[in-house]
Amino acid sequence: MADVSLLPRTFYEREPSEVAPALLGKLLIRKLRKKILVGRIVEVEAYLGNADPAAHAYAGMTARNAVLFGPAGHAYVYFIYGMYYCLNFSCEPKGMAGCVLLRAIEPISGLEEMARLRRVPLKGAPGRLTGGPGKLCQALDITRSAINGVDVTQPDSPLQVADDGLDPREIVATPRIGIRKAADLPLRFLLKGHHCVSGR
């Protein structure tokens, strides 16, 4: 893994529908006390802020979604269904409060620690480890208290995104998963045929 560069803030200062597919193939890096966990982003969803009824920011700023109304390139972590967290990155344009939801990664490094955090056996399909928004947060120890509001463009941040030069082969767009409103928009992006995307 030579030539790995941190994604700059300008990367996030675009429309979510542009940032989302651009994140595919990038490396998600989680720094813990002693260990470093790495995964490759293989599935994301764009949320268009005040232009998108399915977005958390649609109804305006609250204590929960305040991060989305700040500068781009920050982590928005929310708690859902009583037991899971989901990870997003804030985007521009400013005031629009758009974001990108990370739905699945391919585990690259630190698989043992990920399996321990997930409480599943190490052997088995990698998609079982990080193939879903709730799963990847559990595998990388991402919680609202630890990660929400973190600037992912900083070298000393516990959560970062980097480019290692990989050019994704084929990207496909589909409707988003698990939402009631605006359920028809093709804002879910994934690496075609990848074995770590969410679902069965």
Added chain:
DNA sequence: ACTCGGATTCTCT
């Protein structure tokens, strides 16, 4: 292969 429901708690009305 598919459908169904339970777990569990934060957030906003």
Added chain:
DNA sequence: GAGAATCCGAGTA
């Protein structure tokens, strides 16, 4: 007090 950008196991087939 309702509903939620989920996951997993059980049941049926």
